[in-house]
Amino acid sequence: MAEPKKKRSKTRSRRARHNKNTNPIGLVNCEKCAAQILPHQVCPHCGNYKGKTL
Numbered sequence: 001m002a003e004p005k006k007k008r009s010k011t012r013s014r015r016a017r018h019n020k021n022t023n024p025i026g027l028v029n030c031e032k033c034a035a036q037i038l039p040h041q042v043c044p045h046c047g048n049y050k051g052k053t054l
């Protein structure tokens with residue numbers, strides 16, 4: 001029978017590594033005011049979207 005040589009901790013598990021660098025909330029920084037905003041939406045702070053102020 002194939003047995004794992006060492007017991008993997010939760011942080012070493014494949015799933016934990018997979019989501020390591022992803023933001024769970026999915027926020028991005030506004031290019032203009034650097035505020036944390038939702039992607040693909042107009043910034044509520046400065047009204048910036050794709051380099052244009054709406």
Ligand SMILES: [Zn+2]
Pocket residue numbers: 030031032033034035043044045046047048
């Ligand atoms: Zn902004």
